[in-house]
Amino acid sequence: MARYAIYFAPERDTPLWAFGCRILGRDPETGEDLEPFVPEGISAEDWQRHTASARRYGFHATLKAPFRLADGRTEDGLRKALSDFGAEQAPFTVAPPALRLHGTYAALLLSEPSPEVQALGASCVSTFDDFRAALSPQERAKRLHDDLTQAQRQNLDRWGYPYVFNAFTFHMTLGGPLPEDVAETVCASLERQYEASGARHALAFRSVALYREPEGGGPLTLIARAPLSGKPPEADDL
Numbered sequence: 001m002a003r004y005a006i007y008f009a010p011e012r013d014t015p016l017w018a019f020g021c022r023i024l025g026r027d028p029e030t031g032e033d034l035e036p037f038v039p040e041g042i043s044a045e046d047w048q049r050h051t052a053s054a055r056r057y058g059f060h061a062t063l064k065a066p067f068r069l070a071d072g073r074t075e076d077g078l079r080k081a082l083s084d085f086g087a088e089q090a091p092f093t094v095a096p097p098a099l100r101l102h103g104t105y106a107a108l109l110l111s112e113p114s115p116e117v118q119a120l121g122a123s124c125v126s127t128f129d130d131f132r133a134a135l136s137p138q139e140r141a142k143r144l145h146d147d148l149t150q151a152q153r154q155n156l157d158r159w160g161y162p163y164v165f166n167a168f169t170f171h172m173t174l175g176g177p178l179p180e181d182v183a184e185t186v187c188a189s190l191e192r193q194y195e196a197s198g199a200r201h202a203l204a205f206r207s208v209a210l211y212r213e214p215e216g217g218g219p220l221t222l223i224a225r226a227p228l229s230g231k232p233p234e235a236d237d238l
Contacts, residue, residue, distance in 0.1 A: 001068050002215050004078060004131075006124050007060035008170075009209040009222060019199035020059030020108075023174045023190065024051055028058025028211065029222040037193055041185030042178075051175040056219050058211060061172045063124035065161040066213055066220075067132040075212075078131050079224050082210050085127055086226030089208075090233070092116045096200045097172070099191045105176030106187050108194075109169070110203075117170050120205065125164045135160050 010017040012029060021027045025036030025048075036051065038044045069078070094117060097108040110117060135143070135156075143156055152162035163169065178186055194200055210224040 002075075003066040003068055003213040004075070005060075005062065005066040005211045005213070005220065006064035006082065006128060007058075007209050007211050007222075008063055008120075008172075008205065009058075009060050009207075009211075009225070011204070011206055014201075014204075015197055015199040016201070016203070017059065019194060019197040020172060020174065022197075023193070024055040024059055026055050026058065026219065028060075028220060031219070031221055039186045039189035039193070041182045041189060047175065050178060054173045054175055057173075058220050058222065059172060060209070060211065061170050062163075063121050063208060064128050064132075065163075066211075067160055069131060070133045073131045078128070079210065081128065081131065082208065082224060082226040085123075086208055086228050086230075088230045089120065089123070089228040090230045091204070091206050091228040092232070093202045093204045095202060097203055099174070099187065099194045101178075101183055101187055102169070102171050102173070103176075104178055104180075104183065105171075106174045106178060106183075106190055107176075108172040108174065114170070116205070118168065120208075121168045121170065122165055124208065125159055125161075125168075129159060132160055 010020065022034055022037050025034050026032070027034060036047065038047045069075070094114045095111045098111040099106070099108055102109055140156065143162060144153070148156070148162050152167050155164050155167060156162045174190060205228060207225040207227045209222050211220040212223045213220045
């Protein structure tokens with residue numbers, strides 16, 4: 001059975017989208033394989049290996065982690081719900097993300113806290129949960145790690161994913177896990193490429209994206225974008 005995920009994906013015409021797709025070596029919207037940028041301090045073969053998982057999922061930040069559809073739910077219904085959701089959410093902009101290590105992964109993270117991003121993530125988790133089938137024992141075991149807190153374990157059982165609400169950290173993965181002896185060098189090289197690409201700009205949240213993983217696994221593809229077209233709170237209060 002196919003799986004679906006709701007992600008933030010930079011708009012297609014932005015330098016950030018081009019940067020992220022080139023680092024990973026794949027454009028999930030077109031399905032095109034790209035010649036990847038190989039950072040300093042690591043071989044092309046090792047970089048290919050350390051980006052394999054992120055490349056399969058495509059450049060993104062998770063808002064609602066991959067899930068199978070619940071009985072009675074359809075892709076068309078999910079697309080419609082996503083469109084309706086976008087129409088209720090106001091677009092917003094945050095400070096340029098910073099490229100740094102996120103655990104053992106190279107990633108783009110928010111450079112300062114954003115209540116708007118946290119609220120968008122929380123809304124996606126709760127709004128679309130009726131579309132999510134319960135985790136199978138195998139799926140639960142895959143997401144159950146020894147280092148999860150009690151609250152994260154509760155999130156896993158209630159929402160199908162540990163890192164939601166207060167445990168949510170917005171990040172766009174660029175590669176990893178990275179060996180400790182090369183991680184800093186790789187990140188420094190990626191940082192220079194980030195600057196040179198022109199991608200370091202304020203991050204605009206203009207849409208949310210629906211990704212699909214084919215039945216049996218394989219690369220996820222971006223199948224729909226839903227514009228954020230709601231009014232900001234200030235406009236509603238006028």
